Amino acid sequence: MSSPAGPPEAAGAQGAGGAGGGSASGDGASGDGASGDGAGGGRDAASLVVEDLVAGYGEVVALDQVTITAGAATITAVLGANGAGKTTLLRAISGMVRPRSGRVLLDGADRTGRSPEDMARAGIAHVPEGQGVIAELTVEENLRIGMMSWRGLAPRRADRAAALAEAYDRFGALADRRRKLASTLSGGERQMLVIARALVARPRVLLLDEPSLGLAPRIMTQVMDMVVRLSRENGITIVLVEQNARGALAIADRGVVLNLGRVVAAADAKTLATDVALRHHYLGFLAGAAQEDRAT
Ligand code: ATP
Secondary structure (H helix, E strand, O other): OOOOOOOOOOOOEOOOOHHHHOOOOOOOOOOOOOHHHOOOOOOOOOOEEEEEEEEEEOOEEEEEEEEEEEOOOOEEEEEOOOOOOHHHHHHHHHOOOOOOEEEEEEOOEEOOOOOHHHHHHHOEEEEOOOOOOOOOOEHHHHHHHHHHHOOOOOOOHHHHHHHHHHHHHHOHHHHHOOOOEHHHOOHHHHHHHHHHHHHOOOOOEEEEEOOOOOOOHHHHHHHHHHHHHHHHOOOOEEEEEOOOHHHHHHHOOEEEEEEOOEEEEEEEHHHHHOOHHHHHHHHOOOOOHHHHHHHO
């Protein structure tokens, strides 16, 4: 995928940091309370706003004035070529990378610069790229690790059991393998396990970094279907980083395209998917493909 010298004049395209006035779907970012810290874990949908974020590594500026708005219970696809800054964006939201400037707002409450533990307690779960299961532990032990970041202190045994039951209900393949070592799982099952592990913490916002990477098309479809259900049925706000732009835009409400650390486009997913110039310059999938996807 080549990177042109400058952004195309794409529909919905905006300059770096220009999303602040955009018509993000479900712009429910107002509100001033840190409602995410309440008990009852993960049942109330949360909006996430990233405002003029600057972050990087040493001299590398990986994010340059990035603004995105993820409405409550929506799916926002974050797209772009290698090195665009997608992973850094998720790391900055989850507290793994400390922003140099800008803000991260959860339901309007400023969470900028908080630790990963604080962000997890506030309801943000991050599933990094690369299927990070602990191979030497069983499926169930991996899931129990997810509870360690539970909001609130000392979850009761009954709550833990309920969370496990919920996970097994959602991911039947994991239920069958609960006593097996994670090393024995297929790629798709491992991906399910890392997502399930994030979900037992009952997040309100789920950051997914390339969940379809390396999966067979059929399994990829299952993962994408599950992402849709998590948003639609469970009210989880999802930020989905994907190299598979076509697949991500097919399920997303909204999309953001990064290039060299800057937002070059932000619009509803359908608009991005049908934008020929944008696809050609940044997304690299074939003309007509997106329309066919959405027509089915
Ligand atoms: P990919 O799709 O290849 O994963 P990406 O869009 O997720 O790429 P990032 O991984 O966020 O992009 O990288 C953004 C920039 O930051 C790149 O220039 C990358 O080389 C640099 N970078 C990422 N991680 C580090 C690091 N740990 N130390 C130094 N530079 C880094």
